[in-house]
Amino acid sequence: MASFSSTAVTATLKLHEHSRKYSPSSYPTEKGQSISFQKSQRFTNLDFREALSLTREGTQEVEQSFYFSLLQQCKDECSYSDTQIVHGHAMKTGAHEDVYVMSFLVEVYVKCGNMDDARKLFDNMPRRNVFAWTTLIAGYAQNSLPKHGILVFHEMLHAGSYPSAYTLAVVLNACASLYSLKLGDQFHAYIIKYHVEFDTNVGNALCSLYSKCGKLEYALKAFRRIREKNVVSWTSAVSACGDNGAAVKGLKLFLEMISENIEPNEFTLTSVLSQCSGIQSLQFGTQVRTLCVKFGYESNLHVRNSLLSLHIKNGCIGEAQRLFNGMDDVNLVTWNAMIAGHAQMMELTKDNLSSRENGSEALKFFSKLNRSGIKPDLYTFSSVLTICSRIMALEQGEQIHAQIMKAGFLSDVIVGSSLVNMYNKCGSIERATKAFLEMSTRTMILWTSMITGFSQHGMSQQALHGFEDMRLTRVKPNAVTFVGVLAACSHAGMLNQALNYFEIMQKKYRITPVMDHYEIMVDMFVRLGKLEQALNFIKKMNCVPTESIWSIFIAGCRNHGNLELGFYAAEQLLSLKPKDTETYVLLLNMYNSAGRFEDVSRVRKMMKEEKVGKLKDWSWISIKNKVYSFETTDKTHPESSVIGKSLEDLVAKAKSVGYEMLESVEILDEEEEEKTFSPTIYHSEKLAITFGLENLPSSCPVRVVKSTLLCRDSHNFIKYVSTLSGREIIVRDSKRLHKFVNGKCSCGNFCGFL
Template sequence: MLHLTPSQSIHPSLQSKTHISLLQTCTTPQQLHQLHALTIKTATFHQISVSSRVLSLSTDPKIGNFDYAISVFDRIEHPNSFTWSTIIKCSVENHRPDDAIVLFCELLEESVVEPGSYVFPCVIKGCAQICAIEEGKQIHGLVLKTGFGSDLYVRSSLVNLYCKCGEIGLATALFERLERKDLVSCNAMLGGYVKVGEITAAQRLFDEMPARDSFSWTVLIDGYSKCGKVEVAREIFDRMPSRSLVSWNAMINGLMKLGEFERAHELFNTMPRRNTVTWNVMVAGYECNGLYVEALEVFDFMLEGGEKPDNATVASALAAVSGLALLEKGRWIHSYMDMNGFMLGGMLGTSLIEMYSKCGSIENALTVFHSISKKKLEHWTAIIVGLGVHGMADYSLKLFTEMQRSGVKPNSITFIGLLNACSHAGLIQDGLWYFNLMKSDYGIEPAIEHYGCLVDLLCRAGHLEVAKSFIDDVPMKPNKVIWMSLLSGCKNHGNIEIGEYAAKHVMDMESGAIGCYVLLSNMYAASGQWDKVSTVREKMKGTGVRKEPGCSLIEHNGTVHEFVAGDMSHPEHEDIYAKLHEMQEKLKCNGHIPDTTQVLLCIEGKKEKESELATHSERLAIAFGLLNVEPGRPIRVIKNLRVCNDCHSVTKLLSKIYNYEIIVRDNSRFHHFKNGSCSCMDYW
């Protein structure tokens, strides 16, 4: 701590020199604040040599911060070129490029100080950070007008700007006119070629470069990886004179993106050291490719080694948890985040809301949402989507109204969430209203996904003719999802004619669309047209398409248990089938009559059909849950296919008979069974 006693008798010039000398020894925030206060008290702060030094220290991340630096700058009466460049540079380095551009505009309005060779590169870099190409071009014009067009650093910054914004023609023209092509400008140009996929031009420039650094090699490795030439990328990687962590990460990332997981893992194991980016590349790489178990294994290995993950790695781990619906694992990660000071205001808040929603705990998702003080669009959208999938459409629409009142503007994804919520609840008029609101009030042009949601809304409600006509009027070519929604609606409502029409369109788009064959076959089976069922199955054999077997998952004590219909492979199968028999007896006593129309196999005899229904995968999972899940805790089941009508009726009764909440996630939504009723109100 400094002990300062200002003396009013000291001459101002000597006083300012003393203060500058003291400022040069400043190493802590407390010392900075003390000295800043002293310069104000002794009236030396208005001297530009002193205020410039205070500003420089304020921009040092070790002892200052951006907000403090701005407050210092705002009190400098006549900032010079150095102070302007300092604060603009600080804005860029703190990832506040918008502020940098605004400050640059204020500098121009001052007209007393002209931007110089230090200011231009900083503000151009800010434009590059947010691809503000139009603003960048205007600054380029000002550069030429003020005579800085020949400055090497300014021109290199412009090359980098145009490369970052994909304006490769302008970048090349500027680059070729550079009198001296240094490493920085060459690397910027190299990165620009890779960004737009011009790998041949990148290789040519790389070969011509008089000097290269680790960045040069890494960019080329990344370029070849992105265009699928992983062997060439590996060859360049092997030729590197010295490999940095960045180059190792780029090579592993390239392998992961191309699905070369074994080779990526092999390279990962041979690394001399790893950083947070390395771990994130591995976890995110597995998660993005649907290898959720492997993603979580790497994440656990990282924690066991004492490494601390960053926000991106935790978000990838939470996404993997969502894919597997491992609620207990998700809760553990949430606890880890709390203990290690992770903030929920940004991406992680969204990831947690999505994780809890997808794992069947919408209550926890709401708790996380309400705990976020400054809610961003992504947080509102995540909870609106989650509530809709859980059948809580009223709550979803209510939160949308709150979001509007708070001044947050929705985006196209928000409206997809709203339309899905309306679809799952049968709110046709509300869905149409939100569809029109999207364009009329927010200027969002409906994409194919929004039209798909509207088709799904109509099909679920049984308005198949209206949906068919609506598809014909869609201003873009309908995709497979839209036709599958129509086919699914036809299967659920027994409209074979329109169903065949929809199936033909799907098959024209994708001859091996397994879902289409299954829905068509099930539609024929439900109407007893077994000859057509045989025809469809013969086509499936001819195209090599195989039906995905129905399976149900349930998590218990950190282990996921998987069941298929009639499964006898589980270690506890004897107890499970004994519980299944008990369930059947209790269902019968409570008046349940099996709906044998849900048997989509050509089986003769009522008892045989009832037996087939009784061993559906979700019933085996529920039996396991009744044996193992503590009373008072919900049984959570994940199913890969749509829940059949009979299983839906059975699960409602079981929730009442055994006094358990049973939560089932099928391939389109969540069903919350409690006290003999379901959250979907028998509409799904």
């Protein structure tokens, strides 16, 4: 609206020269001095009151620019109470007859977010000009009432007023906030009719409208048509690319802009930087950084936040930290970027130690934020809950739940979804269900979270009921929802139901199956021992079977003792040159147990060729806001540690009630290949569980996260431990959740390296 007010002022001043309505350009004070009011003049709060009190009696006439100065100040400071004072004053001096003063007043009420007052004032105006109409429309659009804005536009046409190009730009913005392409197209037709599509403001608005509606091509066409493109035009076009997933195009456009000698502003630079981080191009981002310095925006808070985000998303935590420390002005976005950045690093470093270190670091930032006095918002809470879910920090998650409640963010559906997800991932389906039921709005994602949660906890019936309830409330499922639904069927061995849902998904919801769905279907056939059917299914898929599909099939073959098919599938798998260490471990296990040692060395050779790393295995347990991690170790040294000794005692106890240790592969040391097929009792998760049993209150379930899949031996062992200790033990491995209660596991006994 900045250009509006300056236009209004210039227009008014021009008019002023011809028809002076008010007294001369200076106003005599009581002391006989003259004060002149200029547009740029600022008043301190005291002067402000004083300026008004001088004219309180309302005996003298006041010039327009007096009001413009005061109102400009009210507008800049968004001060509603001061605006009311000026308004009251204008009523006394008779300035309310002046359409320009009143239009400006409408604009200031709009800026203060008070649409009711703006409308009332507008309705009482003796005359309305295009500025007033436009201001009102823009006001509704900016104060989240875009529909009202469009109604006012029709009212304006009906009243016989002609919209200016600027009015049309403002109406387009209202369409953009409604994400209504249909309305936008209607106005576009109107714009073509009045030949204003070449206008800068109209073109800018068209560009951002089409971008918001996901029509990048139209947005760029609108941009190209603008005759006199300004920085805003270029910035709109560049960010349109970024918002529509065309970062490379956006960066090219940015280069074009630079080559045309258009100087970018902080908006352009932040948009470009965020596009760089989106496509992981630290290189380009670094070049943009030098431009930020060149154009003097390096210390701009928004620019700094984007730079910080760029570095943290590219894994340069050190540089992000350095930027953070160098900022003397920090806002919530800065904190959120640090927290979310660490959370994202956790995902990237999933299978190694730094993952949990990143999690702890992020939680430290969260407590620092809490101490800083800045209030966390829904973004902060969502991120932090995700971190708790990853490290299974239930206690901290509960504390954050309480904080969310106090801060009043519980009704936010995204925070609620994160909460449900956190409880699910921490293995507490009861609390997840409770949080879910307390939500007043249920989106597709929230339903999906809950369905998946039931499914992961082995509660197939509840998962399917959830899905039917979701359909009853007319929330449309997506591909992810069906991952949960199909998994529930697979888990309970409901073959026909699964096939039925698989068809409904495609025919009724027009969802093309992706690898996740195929994997579950294959997994289901395999669980039921229907290996031939599984193979037929794989052959009929409309995409090339992946590493994971074959792995699931091979695991099934081993489980059902059909090595013929297993060997066949292994050849298919090897021809794909797998990249995942766990895939190779599966094959090594299979060939080793079958005594096919030539194949064992063939697989090992291939691992070296493909530069597949060792199996990095870590387990973590959170106790009282602290995370403890354990590594699978070779059996020579842990005896010296207390925890190793306790684990040995536990193994001995389990053996006395029937536990038999199984042989499993451990690729710990490449130089000691021959030794790798020996039973290892010091699995990381076994150490973590032992630690948990000793350090948690006896009523407390033991919750452990593991970076790789559970092996058959561990799975069996933990069952015994759950019976012996009478404790609930929850282990989340790289693929699924295992909840052990009284010798039984929720996963249905079909897992990983079986």
